[in-house]
Each structure stands twice: as C-alpha cells, then as structure tokens.
Amino acid sequence: GAGVSQSPRYKVAKRGQDVALRCDPISGHVSLFWYQQALGQGPEFLTYFQNEAQLDKSGLPSDRFFAERPEGSVSTLKIQRTQQEDSAVYLCASSLVPRGLSGNTIYFGEGSWLTVV
C-alpha cells in the first residue's frame, strides 16, 4: 500500500483481556517503530525493529507488552492482561533506511485506538 496501515483502528477491550495490534509498513521499509500516544500527549517510543530484528525495546512499559516482526514486514504489538492505563493510541511508523542514520524521515500510520474498560 501507499502508506503505513494499522488495524484495528479502534479496539475496546475489557480489563484483563489480551489484544493484538497489527502494522503493515510501507513496502520495502527496513525500519519499523511502535509509539504510544496518550490523550493530549506526544508519542512515546516503545520499540524498534530493523527488518525482523528487534533492536530496541527500551520503551516497552512492562513485560505485558510484546512486539514481533517475524518476516521483516508486518509487525504485531501484543498487550497481555490489559489495564486501564494501557488506553492510548498505538502508532506504528516505518522508515526506508536503518535507524542510526539520524534524520531519517519516518512515516506514521493513523494509529490503533485502544480503550480498556
């Protein structure tokens, strides 16, 4: 596709439920990022993949958060035993070149809006 595609766009989960959020990056993009954006806040970094390798997961808030990108294209962010504080927009972004080249343009998807009730 032309841009970064995320699904589902909206998800309501009951507290304690597991959720999986999907990201389909721009074709050929090496780098893939996940960000969390709470209401009224800026995006906060969660994790980074270079192809299939997860090189940085320093932003994942707890071990309930898990991300994968097994074939170096589509990525899934999984949140286990969701809690109310997990309610946020989860943004996926991709970039043509590897991170480490500061100044890469990264392209964001429209986000998956998660509400935990």
Added chain:
Amino acid sequence: QQQVKQSPQSLIVQKGGISIINCAYENTAFDYFPWYQQFPGKGPALLIAIRPDVSEKKEGRFTISFNKSAKQFSLHIMDSQPGDSATYFCAASGPGRDDKIIFGKGTRLHILP
C-alpha cells in the same frame, strides 16, 4: 526527565497572523530537529526539519529558527490559515543511542477564520 519541552500547550491565532511555537531540549547530542503536524484521527506527519549547523530553515509559510547555544528552536507559521489548525509536535533525535525520535507534548493550534 522531559528531554524536549514545548510551549504553549494551546494557541489561538487570527487568520493571516503569525503562529509561533517554541521548544527547548536538554541533550546536546541531538542533531536532528523535526516538527510534526497531526490532525485529529491521523498519525503525525513530518512538516519541516532542521539540523544544528544552520540557524534557520524556511519552507513555504513554515520557518524553523534554531538557537544552538540556548538549546532552543521554534516553528513560525506565516499567514496562518484555518487549514493549519492541528496539533504540532517538536521533536529531536541524535546519533547512536539517541537516535530514537523524542517528541514534545504538543501544541494545539486553532486559527480563527
């Protein structure tokens, strides 16, 4: 520790006026300073970016001013239009271990018609 501080939180400007949003950063290793524009329900989109070897960059109605010694940079939107109404985020990143993009908290800009 908030590495990128942005102000104001919200801003109202008359159509045709100049919108100014300010940011300050802590980490002197940062070497890339982008501004993102976000409309409701959409992801952030790169608007304009600058590196610290220049003090100003202009693209159309959008200008970044950069003050390396003060560790501050700002976005100026000239001849502001209602279509510019959005949330604007300043951000910063650097080489090596600093190369994840760190965002400010955002400024909600509203241009009065």
